Amino acid sequence: MDELEKEIERAVHSVADAFGASITLSTDHRLPAATLNEEAVQIMSHAIEQVF
Known part of the structure; x- marks a missing residue:
């Protein structure tokens, strides 16, 4: 989760x-x-009951 947050931060700052x-x-x-x-x-x- 921390890595995803860092990637989002980088993307926002890049924009x-x-x-x-x-x-x-x-x-x-x-x-x-x-x-x-x-x-x-x-x-x-x-739906799940019908499939199984």
């Missing part, structure tokens, strides 16, 4: 440099969590 901009980049080091949708869970559960 800023390409446009002659200066930036301040900050992260809160949290990952987004999935929000469960009960209807989607039921559909996927049924």
